[in-house]
Amino acid sequence: MAEHPPVTDWRTDFDHTDDVWAADPYPIWDELREQCPVAHSERYGGVWLPTRYDDIAAIAYDTERFTSRSIIVSEFRPPRMLAPEGIAPPISSDPPVHKEARRLLLPIFSPQAIDKLEPSTRAYCQELIKAMGDRDVVDAAAEYAQHIPVRVIANMLGLPEEDADVFRGFVNHVLEGVSLPLEKRAEGMINLFGYLQGHMEDHMANPRDDLITFLLESEMDGKKLDPFQVVRTIALLLIAGIDTTWSAIGASIWHLAGNAADRQRLVAEPDLLPVAMEELLRAYAPVTMARLVREDMDWNGCPMKAEEWVLLPFPSANRDPAAFEDPDKVIIDREVNRHAAFGLGIHRCAGSHLARMELRVALEVWLEAFPAFELADPDAVRWSGGQVRGPRVLPVKINV
Amino acid sequence: MRVAVDVERCEGHGRCYMTAPELFEADDIGNGRERGDGTVPPDLERKARVAVANCPERAITCEEAN
Numbered sequence: 346m347a348e349h350p351p352v353t354d355w356r357t358d359f360d361h362t363d364d365v366w367a368a369d370p371y372p373i374w375d376e377l378r379e380q381c382p383v384a385h386s387e388r389y390g391g392v393w394l395p396t397r398y399d400d401i402a403a404i405a406y407d408t409e410r411f412t413s414r415s416i417i418v419s420e421f422r423p424p425r426m427l428a429p430e431g432i433a434p435p436i437s438s439d440p441p442v443h444k445e446a447r448r449l450l451l452p453i454f455s456p457q458a459i460d461k462l463e464p465s466t467r468a469y470c471q472e473l474i475k476a477m478g479d480r481d482v483v484d485a486a487a488e489y490a491q492h493i494p495v496r497v498i499a500n501m502l503g504l505p506e507e508d509a510d511v512f513r514g515f516v517n518h519v520l521e522g523v524s525l526p527l528e529k530r531a532e533g534m535i536n537l538f539g540y541l542q543g544h545m546e547d548h549m550a551n552p553r554d555d556l557i558t559f560l561l562e563s564e565m566d567g568k569k570l571d572p573f574q575v576v577r578t579i580a581l582l583l584i585a586g587i588d589t590t591w592s593a594i595g596a597s598i599w600h601l602a603g604n605a606a607d608r609q610r611l612v613a614e615p616d617l618l619p620v621a622m623e624e625l626l627r628a629y630a631p632v633t634m635a636r637l638v639r640e641d642m643d644w645n646g647c648p649m650k651a652e653e654w655v656l657l658p659f660p661s662a663n664r665d666p667a668a669f670e671d672p673d674k675v676i677i678d679r680e681v682n683r684h685a686a687f688g689l690g691i692h693r694c695a696g697s698h699l700a701r702m703e704l705r706v707a708l709e710v711w712l713e714a715f716p717a718f719e720l721a722d723p724d725a726v727r728w729s730g731g732q733v734r735g736p737r738v739l740p741v742k743i744n745v
Numbered sequence: 746m747r748v749a750v751d752v753e754r755c756e757g758h759g760r761c762y763m764t765a766p767e768l769f770e771a772d773d774i775g776n777g778r779e780r781g782d783g784t785v786p787p788d789l790e791r792k793a794r795v796a797v798a799n800c801p802e803r804a805i806t807c808e809e810a811n
Binding site: 448451452454455456457619623680681682683684685687689690691693697698701 | 756757758759760762763771773774775795798799800801802803
């Protein structure tokens with residue numbers, strides 16, 4: 346994270362990979378929302394940062410003037426020739442090709458399809474708890490949260506479970522390696538695509554009942570998918586499904602470890618969990634997306650240049666007092682909660698039903714095993730920076 | 746009272762059928778749709794309003810009975 350000089354002025358020189366942002370971005374967004382609601386930084390070749398709900402929503406809906414060709418801010422902009430599909434369809438696709446690429450994935454991630462994965466997810470969460478033995482302090486991020494989405498997505502795709510560390514290495518590279526020099530970043534991408542290519546070829550030779558085979562046999566416009574598109578879509582599912590859910594599970598456990606009243610209420614009223622989860626997703630939304638400006642333009646007084654980035658910090662939208670009452674309070678039975686944790690518009694997180702199932706099951710199993718727990722050392726907690734924010738080190742005292 | 750999901754606006758967040766499964770259901774791609782003709786029994790009117798208020802895309806319309 347330390348490749349960039351530290352930020353001294355968040356209004357004119359922000360950097361979302363800065364350690365201060367990673368540790369606690371909310372005061373930064375609150376101040377910007379009041380004083381400079383669309384900030385600009387020269388870093389990464391130009392980045393804009395809207396912090397109000399309405400501005401973030403307007404840009405998310407405006408697929409004409411903002412392209413999804415790349416959604417991770419770095420020094421590297423994928424070549425324009427990749428448009429309109431982009432590097433990892435459908436997240437990187439614009440209309441009209443976006444719709445069909447997304448349509449292909451949605452049935453796999455429908456609530457009905459995801460329900461079937463619940464028993465195996467629960468069994469795996471229980472296995473992780475059992476593996477903790479009888480220690481007093483465990484790392485809820487490293488020993489619990491991070492493993493759950495890796496296992497679930499590996500099984501869905503049909504990739505070996507034992508490659509979990511390999512996947513996490515790829516994800517870390519793509520999402521957190523944004524400050525690396527271009528050659529290093531390219532090298533990581535080549536390794537990722539090489540790994541997936543190998544598994545795809547194996548699936549072509551030996552079809553089985555999993556998502557890679559499903560994609561290889563799928564058709565768009567009456568034609569089988571191009572294997573290169575299959576690899577790019579697998580890369581998307583692997584990358585988008587891991588850090589994000591890991592972060593949401595970790596942040597929820599972090600909140601409950603530090604707020605005894607909320608924890609006790611959820612233990613006493615397990616039926617409240619689905620509503621409480623939406624509030625935890627609102628308050629600690631892990632994901633900030635990005636767009637590229639398509640053409641030079643004046644956007645609400647901001648002189649945006651073609652190929653500049655625009656960050657879409659959905660977690661900041663979720664803390665906007667114009668959109669939510671008492672936005673900085675976590676109210677676990679908040680009834681009206683139109684949060685944007687999974688984005689807004691045509692790019693709504695395609696895996697949101699999977700993410701919710703994993704989060705719910707992970708919290709149910711955790712609360713059953715540890716009805717009383719607290720932070721072992723609040724100062725030791727470490728949060729990831731960049732566009733997916735969640736606890737990466739989370740020592741929790743269990744059985745208090 | 747009657748509810749209806751605007752299929753053009755719905756992006757499949759699923760908040761309606763999670764909040765009020767008696768009134769909404771998921772289609773095969775996870776988009777929400779009203780059950781039956783969307784008529785809301787009197788004892789579910791409050792739930793219907795909560796579902797409307799939680800739709801991130803503001804895709805649900807609710808016609809109050811005269």
